[in-house]
Amino acid sequence: MTMDKFEGYIFTALCSTNFLVSCLLFSKVTREQREPYMDEIFHVPQAQKYCHGRFSEWDPMITTLPGLYLVSVGIIKPVVRLVDLTGDVVCSTAMLRFINLLFNGGILYLLYRLICRLHPREKTQTAARRILSALSLSTFPVLYFFNFLYYTDAGSTFFILFTYLMTLHGCHKAAALLGVGAVVFRQTNIIWVAFCAGTLVAAQMDDAWRVAHAKKTDDKSFQVPLSWSGAKRVMLFTLDFLTSRSQVKAVLLVAWPYVLVGVAFLCFVWLNDGIVVGDRTSHEACLNVPQLFYFLAFSLFFSLPVSLCYHRVLRFLQALKRQPLLFLIGAVICLLLVWKFTVVHKYLLADNRHFTFYVWKRLFQKHELVRFLLIPAYVFAGWNFLDSLKSRSLFWSLAFLACLLAATVPQKLLEFRYFIVPYLMYRLHMPVPSLRRLVLEFLLYTSVNAATIYIFITKTFHWPGSGATQRFMW
Template identity: 40%
Template sequence: MMWREKEQVLMFTFTFVIYAVCTIILFNIMYRTQPTPYMDEIFHIPQTQSYCKGNFTKWDPKITTPPGLYLSTVGVLVPLAQWLGWEVCEVYFLRLTNVFFVFGNFYLLYCLLLNLHPQISESKLLLSCLNLSIFPLTYFFVFLYYTDVGNLFFFLLMYTFHLQGQDLVAALFGVMAVFFRQTSIIWVFFVSMAAESSVYITMKRTKLEKKSSSLQFLKKFISTTAALPVHHKKQFVNVLIDILDTCGGYLLTAVGFIVFLYRNKGFALGDKDAHVLCFNVSQVCYFLGFVLVFCSPFLLSPGKVKKFISFCIKEWVLTAAVTAVMILVLEYLVQIHPYLLADNRHLTFYVWQRFLGRNSLLSCAFIPVYIFSGWTVLQTLQHKDSVWQLLYILCLVLSVVPQKLLEFRYFIIPYVLFRLNIQVNSYIQLFLEFSIYVFVNAFTLVLFLNKPFYWEGQSEIQRIMW
């Protein structure tokens, strides 16, 4: 057993060292090509540099997210600068913050996979960890000073401590995740409800079983919970005490966020006119398409396609109803943000122009793909219980539907959470996933580095990115 533990440490160290070396090499290539602030960095970097100088009252009104990235960076770099006598609040060192975050993500992903899939072999575990660590949507932003990598780091920390039963510590890291991106509050809610927390406490006290289907369980849970304060007051009090004991930290986080919304008079900190919440159901369709592309080795197979066709034939009324709803959504309820139409520096601009927004017929042609993706996602999560599945769907909807802008970075946490909970069956799936991620990373990095262009009438160089 001791030998096996040493073997695990050696395999992990070897994989991590290779990953770290490749990441640092790419980081330096990216910096040499684009040494000046680019895109949203023109807001993030000056803001952090103000904090480095001790000016915590200055705030750029164009910044929409809380100052978690800037505070965590300054908390590390300022003491380091004083110790070394260096000027470390420059572009290179600020971007380097995300390299350390992604190294932390590598370890946290390993711990989470080990916790969620204790029977998985060490080689499959490490390959899964490596794949998730190079997931294109986060890996690209390792090389720029953006909030996404740090936000994922604190979400993973929250999820890790939660699964270990340390909910108070988990809630503190949840607060940090919210300080990076406001939408993280939804995933704080998910964690507080989905695994041995408030829902499960209520079930345990009321002896409610999870064996029924998701919808049947939801109906029983709502009716049982509603009856508690009326017919079972003592039991209701005991449930509340247990919930406060386990989930107090999450509840305080929620209260703090509500206070923030009231004081801020909205969700976004700055540039509020361009970041208004809306009802954009089409985002769920786009997320399903996104998942099918990046998770295709686990979701696509001849057997699953055959089962899906059989399901559609058997449940033709449900299939027709879902298809009709999606047609209505994609035809009449799509919200189009001006940035999506105007900014050709983002890949989503080209995806929209050439596929999703080209015409109604082409847009609706993707509906069978969305339906298949939704069906196979639910099939893949069948090993999770009804509570987990329902809460995941709810939180996914809450996180993407209010977003007017089609931005793939909004899909990072729900995708990573889904991928973490997939049961891996073969090395072929993992190698195919690795190949897809490497290809997409190579494509986006080469595009950014080697295909610069200029806007008419402007001298600044432009580059295409996520």
Template identity: 35%
Template structure:
């Protein structure tokens, strides 16, 4: 047993050592980065027990600050260094969850390819960078991964508790609670409809599209089975349901999903965000893109009429639904500012040029999620699609951090695409190079804003 975990322990040790060294370098380079201006101040208030003070510019619930107060408050360790350590420790926990979830999904404990894939996901550049700062993102990922892990283990009370904390971290995490609850209910329904007596509810099911169709036919023939499904689901997943009810009450009371400055984050349908996500996926999932490239090109050649129709539709969507948030144009401390101003927004035709890439990646995502190999869990796929659309396509601001959870969850749950060891090594190396370049730019590229004394730096 220990031998099967040797690779994980070795990587975890190396990861911790290198990350801690980089953490020190980042701390000595800058002790306040962009939105840390608000997070650090609020975290220190809570850490010192001043729970009655709240900065109205903060738009998330106080999960990060409450956890900081719970862990650091008793020791009086409320410095910037200590607060940032919360993210570093959370990133180490993320490594463990990534390995554990991927093993459960694949059913493989020690295969080299599983280790390589988990190593690559653990250093996903946008997520890894924020492991060194006091932002909500890393701990938000931790709580969502904990919820998914507990759900896959059948420990739904713990999963429901993790869901509650995940919502406290970021309200938008409610979509991942729906992902967990909905996929569990659908899997439970298929188990009952298919009379799968071998299922214990403590393993990741392999129900595919055929199982879903058979289950629907069973319900149509015997509608009374729905009562059995509801009874079972209410018993097993009550904790998640209570989280959903609590969130609806919060929405009714608050009048919006956003707390604080609601004007800066107004929800709107912004479908091109899905297209931007495909670029994100292509950059950080080279192993899967290259594995499916030939198959995708054959599809484009043989189904050329579908390709033409979809690309024409994408042109219309880009033309009519592209939203340019004021923050995107104003804040030159983010990579998205430079991508937009030097490409998408520079020439009128530039935003249409990547459309073939959007289509190609969407085709690949379709195979990953809805492939007929019989290996991919259809419930996880369908609710991933729903959760990703809601969490990404309802955001006006183009923000790389919005893509982290959809990306990670997809890579963790997919089983349809098999990749080679060489491609996974290449993906890992690319992630390392991007991380090195990101930290180099952060450390060396500075500029000044009129209303800030300290130099500003570029981050994701």
């Protein structure tokens, strides 16, 4: 038996085990919370309308396109006819939620294929590390929790990961088509479709940069110094690249399917008079720059087992000692951004069912200076984030950071669900960690998942004047 076949058997067994465990948890969650909860009160009735063929009816409180409902009906209806199910089982809350368990299985497979593609096999990279890395990421707590509810997160993540995998394999037409599916699940996924196209542009720019600097004996690594002169070189090169007809033509020959998706999305925005489909008053875009800092802190916490070590902390202190002025300027900029651009959504202050409510209340609202005292932590989290991706090329990193800004800064509401895709992209592009670190990461994720699911099931409460049972969740 070859190693490839053995690895395939192990991964298949792991997928089956993961699905079985998820089904057991799903059964427990569904028994405890049979009725639609939170945003499910909008999603479930809408999907049930589609199940009964009423495609012209739409709940104006729903803000996303109908991708989740269309896929649900497309899966459930043929199965119902095949096994001859009748009555309340068809498109029930439990049946609709189960769709996300199927997406979870697909996400595990896609993560594994992406890890194999992004990190070509070497002698030091064992099958165990690839498989455990995929398993760990598939249990990423915020994403994993929503596998048991009828939300768009699982399907949205599945289509984005599938799109990116096809991009890496050079199947750009298929990638663009899957990108449309991702956007139909959640409009902001257009950013990650743009990222897929951006990786193609970045690859062309990396090649052009190497050619332009190939004759420089003093710049064999083609690294750009972290200085104003280095930034100027990059900006001038980018301007020359974007104004070169031959370069733009070469990019368009490869990336045109993504361009078509972008044009179609712009037409949708124009016809819809905005990105949001339904309740626009509660989902307005704004310039909430600290969202980026919240994401960096979030990423630091969940990547602690695989990104942080003694040597990295030492390198940070050495960098701080070498370039104190640079870090000081960065800290001052962060202070100004936190001071002038912090936006607080009304839901964050009012809805005590979400964990973010308590993070804000018990941390940021303790004192008005807390948000400024956290700036050193943001600076370290940002440095750690960039240092974890230092193996990636310059222009890939710029494309990723641009998409990260677009995905976080315009969001008015602090909600950890919005961090799922950017975090997974960040974690996927880190070097594959050691087996010991992966075990620690998996244990961290499992502990958080166990705690959040336990709290959701057992720690119920009631609002004054209401008999409805409320639960804590992400």
